[in-house]
Amino acid sequence: MKVARSTPAFQPLYQQIKSLITQGLISGEWSPGSVIPSEIELARRYEVSQGTVRKAINELAAENLLVRHQGKGTFVSSHAEENRRYYFTRIAADRGERVLPDAELLEFRRGKADARVAARLGVSAGASLLVLRRVLRDAGRPVILETVRLPAALFRGLTAELLAQRGALLYSTYESVLGIRVLKAEESIKAVRADAEAAVRLEVEPGSPLLAVERVALTYGDRPVELRHSLCNTRDYHYQARIV
Amino acid sequence: MKVARSTPAFQPLYQQIKSLITQGLISGEWSPGSVIPSEIELARRYEVSQGTVRKAINELAAENLLVRHQGKGTFVSSHAEENRRYYFTRIAADRGERVLPDAELLEFRRGKADARVAARLGVSAGASLLVLRRVLRDAGRPVILETVRLPAALFRGLTAELLAQRGALLYSTYESVLGIRVLKAEESIKAVRADAEAAVRLEVEPGSPLLAVERVALTYGDRPVELRHSLCNTRDYHYQARIV
DNA sequence: GAGTGGTCTAGACCACTCA
DNA sequence: GAGTGGTCTAGACCACTCA
Numbered sequence: 010m011k012v013a014r015s016t017p018a019f020q021p022l023y024q025q026i027k028s029l030i031t032q033g034l035i036s037g038e039w040s041p042g043s044v045i046p047s048e049i050e051l052a053r054r055y056e057v058s059q060g061t062v063r064k065a066i067n068e069l070a071a072e073n074l075l076v077r078h079q080g081k082g083t084f085v086s087s088h089a090e091e092n093r094r095y096y097f098t099r100i101a102a103d104r105g106e107r108v109l110p111d112a113e114l115l116e117f118r119r120g121k122a123d124a125r126v127a128a129r130l131g132v133s134a135g136a137s138l139l140v141l142r143r144v145l146r147d148a149g150r151p152v153i154l155e156t157v158r159l160p161a162a163l164f165r166g167l168t169a170e171l172l173a174q175r176g177a178l179l180y181s182t183y184e185s186v187l188g189i190r191v192l193k194a195e196e197s198i199k200a201v202r203a204d205a206e207a208a209v210r211l212e213v214e215p216g217s218p219l220l221a222v223e224r225v226a227l228t229y230g231d232r233p234v235e236l237r238h239s240l241c242n243t244r245d246y247h248y249q250a251r252i253v
Numbered sequence: 254m255k256v257a258r259s260t261p262a263f264q265p266l267y268q269q270i271k272s273l274i275t276q277g278l279i280s281g282e283w284s285p286g287s288v289i290p291s292e293i294e295l296a297r298r299y300e301v302s303q304g305t306v307r308k309a310i311n312e313l314a315a316e317n318l319l320v321r322h323q324g325k326g327t328f329v330s331s332h333a334e335e336n337r338r339y340y341f342t343r344i345a346a347d348r349g350e351r352v353l354p355d356a357e358l359l360e361f362r363r364g365k366a367d368a369r370v371a372a373r374l375g376v377s378a379g380a381s382l383l384v385l386r387r388v389l390r391d392a393g394r395p396v397i398l399e400t401v402r403l404p405a406a407l408f409r410g411l412t413a414e415l416l417a418q419r420g421a422l423l424y425s426t427y428e429s430v431l432g433i434r435v436l437k438a439e440e441s442i443k444a445v446r447a448d449a450e451a452a453v454r455l456e457v458e459p460g461s462p463l464l465a466v467e468r469v470a471l472t473y474g475d476r477p478v479e480l481r482h483s484l485c486n487t488r489d490y491h492y493q494a495r496i497v
Numbered sequence: 498g499a500g501t502g503g504t505c506t507a508g509a510c511c512a513c514t515c516a
Numbered sequence: 517g518a519g520t521g522g523t524c525t526a527g528a529c530c531a532c533t534c535a
Binding site for chain 4: 047048049063066077078079080081082083
Binding site for chain 2: 071072073096097099193194195196197198199200201202216217218219220221241243246247248249250251252253
């Protein structure tokens, strides 16, 4: 395919190559974990120089869509990879490493999006949702009570059995089972009082302070795909953030 | 200055150029807000190609140390710049924009680092500190109660008068008055109960849930320069985080 | 129009991986 | 040794800024 070099709305060549490669990722031509064609091959295919392809790939790698390995090739990044697995887990134990939680599925049901949820998920009010609630434990102690809302239209095929047989890490399931790739997330955090249910589930006094995290997870084009509310007992845990 | 092209511990040329430019920033040869020499001039100075200088500058720009402006030049980034001013302010109003706080200095004193503080700040236990406590208000209502600890050796010359006459944004003061550049920060967040003092200062009931943020601010070489504890009333505010 | 950074090319050579 | 990405160069031309 030949790219346009002068269009009414001019875009640099490497930006056009970025879009073409991203299309290949969205369409599934190259799937998570697999290798994409070499720079030289892509340069031939798109009829641009290797340097232009490299610039496009470097930006996609900086955005964590691709991973480069000298001598081996360029790979589609995947939540199954060791270093991506806990990328979205921001809760860590005060002493020690990031929590590898063990998830107990409390509930898995269909629901409808109210106005607020609909706005966050970019669906219309009343749209059908899958709702799942879980408790995440660390070393047997409950740490996080979580409610996850997913647009049912997107997550057709997700079942409680599937969730049970795969671990606590949902994004790897979304990716491999449903082909939905979570790329980034925006979180909004507050301190709240434990309500009666949270107190029971997290084994704290009612009214205890909990960290409330609302996450919107985004896929290609910043399209929201998941809304997640977590209540976290931060007595022995904390949320890690970095400002760079 | 000629850079080494083959050293025992080999480093790519552009990495060496990055270090040289960073040295210029640390030494104050180029100060915040000012323009650094053009790519062509730096290429001449370091006896490398323009492309190599560009690669070095691009990485420094990606790390927010430099800001490029086509047609104008490459500038040392500064906390005084409009788009850097609120970069480290992660608390926002639920409805509306990031908070422009109005700071009341409660206390400004010398202190000593206990073991925990010393570890965070990378100073020896018992080291002399400047400690300042403030309340940040938004639209007249108190939102954040903050304790800031600074290694006294680094912050010689910082006075209560100086803090009073400049606004709530400390990093711009550190930068312009003391030549200390905060580049990034690591935060650890918990939900806690308001103690008696926080309750009074933030006008909430004792025991109310507050967001407790511990920040370590870092300068060049990831050296810590500030330890900040914030207690935030998140009733109408939230902490924003992004996972990319 | 001179000077800046931004894009693009072509080509050389290096570092790493793997059979 | 063939193939991958990584570094480096030289040079052309474009887009933007400012006097």
